[in-house]
Amino acid sequence: MNDSYLKFVNSPFGGRLARSLGLPKPEVLRRYRADRPEFDGLIAIGAGREPRLFDALAGLIASIGMTSVAHESAGLWVPLATRHGLMTGRFEPAEAGAPGKLAALLFDASGIDDSSQFQPLHGFFHDTLRSLGKCGRIVVLGRPPEACASPRQWTAQRALEGLVRSLGKEARRGITANLVYVEDGSESAIDATLRFFLSPRSAYVSGQVMRIAGSRNEAPPPPVPAFDWRQPLAGKRALVTGAARGIGAAIASVLAAEGAHVIGVDIPSARDALDATTRQLNGSALAFDIAAPEAPAQIAAALDELGVDIVVHNAGITKDKTIARMTDAAWQSVIDINLSAQERIDDALLAGGILRDGGRIVAVSSISGIAGNAGQTNYATSKAGVIGRVESMAPQLRARGITINAVAPGFIETQMTAKMPLALREAGRRMNSMSQGGQPVDVAQTIAWLAHPGSAGVTGQVVRVCGQSLIGA
Amino acid sequence: MNDSYLKFVNSPFGGRLARSLGLPKPEVLRRYRADRPEFDGLIAIGAGREPRLFDALAGLIASIGMTSVAHESAGLWVPLATRHGLMTGRFEPAEAGAPGKLAALLFDASGIDDSSQFQPLHGFFHDTLRSLGKCGRIVVLGRPPEACASPRQWTAQRALEGLVRSLGKEARRGITANLVYVEDGSESAIDATLRFFLSPRSAYVSGQVMRIAGSRNEAPPPPVPAFDWRQPLAGKRALVTGAARGIGAAIASVLAAEGAHVIGVDIPSARDALDATTRQLNGSALAFDIAAPEAPAQIAAALDELGVDIVVHNAGITKDKTIARMTDAAWQSVIDINLSAQERIDDALLAGGILRDGGRIVAVSSISGIAGNAGQTNYATSKAGVIGRVESMAPQLRARGITINAVAPGFIETQMTAKMPLALREAGRRMNSMSQGGQPVDVAQTIAWLAHPGSAGVTGQVVRVCGQSLIGA
Numbered sequence: 001m002n003d004s005y006l007k008f009v010n011s012p013f014g015g016r017l018a019r020s021l022g023l024p025k026p027e028v029l030r031r032y033r034a035d036r037p038e039f040d041g042l043i044a045i046g047a048g049r050e051p052r053l054f055d056a057l058a059g060l061i062a063s064i065g066m067t068s069v070a071h072e073s074a075g076l077w078v079p080l081a082t083r084h085g086l087m088t089g090r091f092e093p094a095e096a097g098a099p100g101k102l103a104a105l106l107f108d109a110s111g112i113d114d115s116s117q118f119q120p121l122h123g124f125f126h127d128t129l130r131s132l133g134k135c136g137r138i139v140v141l142g143r144p145p146e147a148c149a150s151p152r153q154w155t156a157q158r159a160l161e162g163l164v165r166s167l168g169k170e171a172r173r174g175i176t177a178n179l180v181y182v183e184d185g186s187e188s189a190i191d192a193t194l195r196f197f198l199s200p201r202s203a204y205v206s207g208q209v210m211r212i213a214g215s216r217n218e219a220p221p222p223p224v225p226a227f228d229w230r231q232p233l234a235g236k237r238a239l240v241t242g243a244a245r246g247i248g249a250a251i252a253s254v255l256a257a258e259g260a261h262v263i264g265v266d267i268p269s270a271r272d273a274l275d276a277t278t279r280q281l282n283g284s285a286l287a288f289d290i291a292a293p294e295a296p297a298q299i300a301a302a303l304d305e306l307g308v309d310i311v312v313h314n315a316g317i318t319k320d321k322t323i324a325r326m327t328d329a330a331w332q333s334v335i336d337i338n339l340s341a342q343e344r345i346d347d348a349l350l351a352g353g354i355l356r357d358g359g360r361i362v363a364v365s366s367i368s369g370i371a372g373n374a375g376q377t378n379y380a381t382s383k384a385g386v387i388g389r390v391e392s393m394a395p396q397l398r399a400r401g402i403t404i405n406a407v408a409p410g411f412i413e414t415q416m417t418a419k420m421p422l423a424l425r426e427a428g429r430r431m432n433s434m435s436q437g438g439q440p441v442d443v444a445q446t447i448a449w450l451a452h453p454g455s456a457g458v459t460g461q462v463v464r465v466c467g468q469s470l471i472g473a
Numbered sequence: 474m475n476d477s478y479l480k481f482v483n484s485p486f487g488g489r490l491a492r493s494l495g496l497p498k499p500e501v502l503r504r505y506r507a508d509r510p511e512f513d514g515l516i517a518i519g520a521g522r523e524p525r526l527f528d529a530l531a532g533l534i535a536s537i538g539m540t541s542v543a544h545e546s547a548g549l550w551v552p553l554a555t556r557h558g559l560m561t562g563r564f565e566p567a568e569a570g571a572p573g574k575l576a577a578l579l580f581d582a583s584g585i586d587d588s589s590q591f592q593p594l595h596g597f598f599h600d601t602l603r604s605l606g607k608c609g610r611i612v613v614l615g616r617p618p619e620a621c622a623s624p625r626q627w628t629a630q631r632a633l634e635g636l637v638r639s640l641g642k643e644a645r646r647g648i649t650a651n652l653v654y655v656e657d658g659s660e661s662a663i664d665a666t667l668r669f670f671l672s673p674r675s676a677y678v679s680g681q682v683m684r685i686a687g688s689r690n691e692a693p694p695p696p697v698p699a700f701d702w703r704q705p706l707a708g709k710r711a712l713v714t715g716a717a718r719g720i721g722a723a724i725a726s727v728l729a730a731e732g733a734h735v736i737g738v739d740i741p742s743a744r745d746a747l748d749a750t751t752r753q754l755n756g757s758a759l760a761f762d763i764a765a766p767e768a769p770a771q772i773a774a775a776l777d778e779l780g781v782d783i784v785v786h787n788a789g790i791t792k793d794k795t796i797a798r799m800t801d802a803a804w805q806s807v808i809d810i811n812l813s814a815q816e817r818i819d820d821a822l823l824a825g826g827i828l829r830d831g832g833r834i835v836a837v838s839s840i841s842g843i844a845g846n847a848g849q850t851n852y853a854t855s856k857a858g859v860i861g862r863v864e865s866m867a868p869q870l871r872a873r874g875i876t877i878n879a880v881a882p883g884f885i886e887t888q889m890t891a892k893m894p895l896a897l898r899e900a901g902r903r904m905n906s907m908s909q910g911g912q913p914v915d916v917a918q919t920i921a922w923l924a925h926p927g928s929a930g931v932t933g934q935v936v937r938v939c940g941q942s943l944i945g946a
Contacts, residue, residue, distance in 0.1 A: 119805065158858060163857070170796065170847040326595065372637070382588075387634075391627065471945065472844060473634075
């Protein structure tokens, strides 16, 4: 819970010492606070040939109240922004000057359809990156490669991944870099996702590649009902498993702050902590062992009357051992609680129509499920299975407007990581682009974005909340 | 080129010192040698419920001449193997005994269709992993998740990734672990791929997930012509770019050893080295700058009469700088040589029908293209684009029986890495499951597998040759 190195190097004396010894200096990340403006400062706009998302971006920037400056690559931005009634200026690459004057860099690469057209990518980031301030945001927008008409266009769009992941590793200073592929026809669905990636809510989410897709080859999903950006989950009911403590309690808290009524679930032995967590959120508590055979029916019965809009499968356990030393019981209980129980509960909620149309399922996976981990064959298998669940169920749920996604936390500061051996804990903390562990609230804010009514175009995807950990597959 | 630590800790004195200091002891990897048997020793067979690949596996094991022992999870193996005329026995989990007696572990998970059926995975690897010898092989076989009929089956098959990647990280001792998804109906196409993953040829390939797929929803590809396993590329003509030195020369050498006539390409300034490489392989040399506008037509003209069967896009350059310090020329030349030139050359070879039906394209990507890398925005963008090329062109080339795949090397010992600063070089060498860098021949052997006539079912895929590097996306 306590990264004393981070605090030390951000003190006047510690900072001087770290500098003189050449030690890394992790930035104190700016996180969302209800009493501070979520969006402010200058956003630089760049673009490749024929940008297709400018209208949608102008609408977004008007709604979040940032001021844009157009890089020379984005020649069409100024007249368009003016038409939208936006204050806008031109970005002047000051040779040695004005570091930190920009809050965000936004590049529309949607029109690039050949690798010979990459010059503006270099021009824009070459000119602007040094002017981006601490905890700044980089977002590149493109088209989903697999939806491109020609191999040349697919190739060019796929190449953006290499650029964005490199920018995330290069930028440091608490800056995040993410890539959002917007399917042709889904331009109106970008706001919730771009707000998240431009906001301090995404403090520990970097190097991610997301897709916003509509209804390609399918019936259009039900329209998104009206919502209030300040309380987007008002009127929603959210089930959160493992809600008593740690990441689960943070999820419950953030969803409640966004307006949801939270129904927290945890095992009977955690009843007091669960009650304490849900009581202060004006939520409800269900003390069940989710792995018990009768649990799905019990949960369904408890939710039946009012239904549920958001289901967060957060409950999970670890029982680490090398497989040669792992008992059958340790293997089986981790698979059952972390994976099979999720399957049984969703089946019960879906079969009974208890999860409402337009609902949201978010399952907690792990970086171990992506990359594997020594001593965690059981845990990694279960968490890779969670990714399979999300990928397999998304197409089936689309017709009802239900999305299903996973978050994969990296090193998050919790009671669990506080008990790790020092060397392992320090490696986990520093081996990422932020040079520090994340906080439970970082996972919770990411889940709140996926649970948002405006995230209807995001489904079947996995988001790492890992500060762009070096570790991967 | 020279990992002196690896040599030191494998000397009698160095080994004792490393042990007493608790230092890692990388294994000297067993690599393919023409004068040693490629396959020998015992292979333990395990299975989940209703294994679907036993017949194909019995045929494979008969052809490579290994002896199988059946784990209790694979009850049906013994009668089936006997029907195939194989020598086979039963694996007895010896409590403390017989470490190193197995050469390979093979688990058929193809029939597992629910996460409640994972017990045999634990049972098999729990019982056998300690008996697997140095440089042993682990292969798990499943069904491609995305081709599964139900979400439950998809989830269960997807979960195998977490298991296999964890086994790779846990096993150490030069052991590799890979996952092969075999599409229903492609059982007859597994031999070349399983031979590769069981052979010392795959010494530095671990933690990979490959798919063998036929012609789902499409016309069947042309039948694979007969070939000789000892000279599978006999009669084939192979174009290799960047062939003068390093990894390219190793590729040329391995393809020639497999029977191919190699046409090496390199820039005119490397003409002498190129001539020396190709002369000793009885190959041909083409001194072209592949990025020159006229190069595609020149290469096409040089190959026109006899055509070409295998194209290996290996030529590439780096010009590393942070993007703020990177010149436009450095950005553009890396994109052009590493990515756009490949596109132009393939277009010329395909448009002219010079690349023959049943042909093979293999492009060299990089772990930087997967994960991004600070100081390599240009290189990572180009190498991510190579992945897009492979993914986008595979469906288009399938009807002609042409496959296109990419290899993504991790840390490979070359003249380039020998020039890296010591700390960076040591980090690159040790941060993988083999605790060492790979050799150019490891990349070359992987390419030879993809170029094999028996690899017709492998297309649109990326194989990392990285010893299961920790680094990923």
